[in-house]
Amino acid sequence: MDKIKLLIVDDVEDNRLVLRAICRKLEGFEIYEAVDGRDAVDQCETLRPHIILMDVMMPRLDGFQATKLIKERYPDTIVMAVTAVIDPKMEENMASIGVAAYIRKPIDKELIRLKLQSYAGALSIHSREKKIRSNSTAVNPFSNEIRNFKTIFTIHSIEAIMDFGMWLLVRFECANARVCPNIDRVVELLYALLNQKIKSGESANITIEESFDEVFIHAVLPKKIERDATIEHLIRGLGDHCRIGDTSVDFRIALSEEKGAGKEVFVENTVHEVHKEEGETRSLGAIEHQVLRESFVHKITASDYVASIDSDAFGEVSDLRDAAFEWASWLHTLKEEGSTENFNHFANDVLGAYSNALGALYEFSGLSYAIVSLATVLKANGELLAHDDEKRAKVLMFLEGFKNDMSSWIVHVFDLQDTQDIHYLDGSFFSSCMSIESIITGTEVDLGDEGEIEFF
Secondary structure: OOOEEEEEOOOOOOOHHHHHHHOOOOOOOOEEEEHHHHOOOOOOOOOOOOOEEEEEOOOOHHHHHHHHHHHHHHHEEEEEEEEOOOOOHHHHHHOOOOOOOEEEEOOHHHHHHHHHHHHHHHOOOOOEEEOOOOOOOOOOOOOOOOOOOOOEEEEOOHHHHHHHHHHHHHHHOHHOOOOHHHHHHHHHHHHHHHHHHHHHHOOOOEEEEOOOOOEEEEEOOOOOOOHHHHHHHHHHHHHHHEEOOOOOEEEEEEEHHHHOOOOOHHHOOOOOOOOOOOOOOHHHHHHHHHHHHHHHHHHHHHHHHHHHHOOOOOOOOHEEEHHHHHHHHOOOOOHHHOOOHHHHHHHHHHHHHHHHHHHOOOOHHHHHHHHHHHHHHHHHHHHHHHHEEEEEHHHHHHHHHHHHHHHHHHHHHHOOOOOOOOHHHHHHHHHHHHHHHHHOOOEEEEOOOHHHHOOO
């Protein structure tokens, strides 16, 4: 394979420029661009890209729709979703149609290069020599029933993590369109744990053991593990497939889909199904509980936050202001003509802009998550709202209040910088999203213990 064809798909030109700038330093890649999901599908007809970086919220065809069409036609194409917040239900749906990995916003330049190089290597390499030694004692905590060999990696550089990720991808045949959401999480967690240690000249050892059904990974780190929010999120995503100690971390990955390789991951973070029947109740999922709780635990003043962000972040603030004007305009349009198409445009163009901007600001990923969830509900029920005048009027009333609160929040956080907690409206925003969902689906949302939290 001479060159890896990489297709960057995003409806925002600045986002494409950022990704191109990050990826242009990669050797052996040819980079192409698509302006939305429909353009991506069309380009795949002639370009046949090997890897696609796919934005999620886009007009015409969103990332989910485009990925589904592309994987149906070209199952060997590797699709990596680029998103600010990974809704666990969305992640499950994306994995079911063939998304192999996720790139989280704000984008870590080294991590995205690591993932791309790993997949590029997996596309080119179909086997790797193992370092085999006889050993009857398992080092992993999951199982003693292992085969009589081990694969050893010494991790002393970012490239070594890439080699490890490449080995895993080849081992699980991801280059042949096999979906491996666990592998992506394992590599990303090890990167998060090892990145700074490697840069300071330290190294780690990874031992891989196998049974006939599973692969076990045992990593020993040079120092005590410091668990920040990113690491905690990745650990939760792996659920009982990961065990972490003071200086070690262990993983187990099923070799076959029958063993639940692509499904068990979602046990801890599963969002309860949204029932469509009137009068039923939906419970908050684990991610929603987490977002709601963190809004009241992690406090930072507006002045401290604004002082901490770099100048590039103010571009995202400008995008928020622009989206506020668009929101008001679209509310008028939806009152005059509440068609399915218009609700889809509102969800994609306005809510999509909000979620992307908030996600890029990182501190507000909880708000981004709530807005992504709201957009999903509106798009799924656009036809219902188009034909139910009463529900549409109630939803538009809540959306107008939501917009007013958001505009006020922008002023107090970024202009006046007078609030003692930049998360002071998180609960209100989340509650508004849940209320809109309740109006649309006729389902009451049970906040559980979170119902004791005061909504402003």
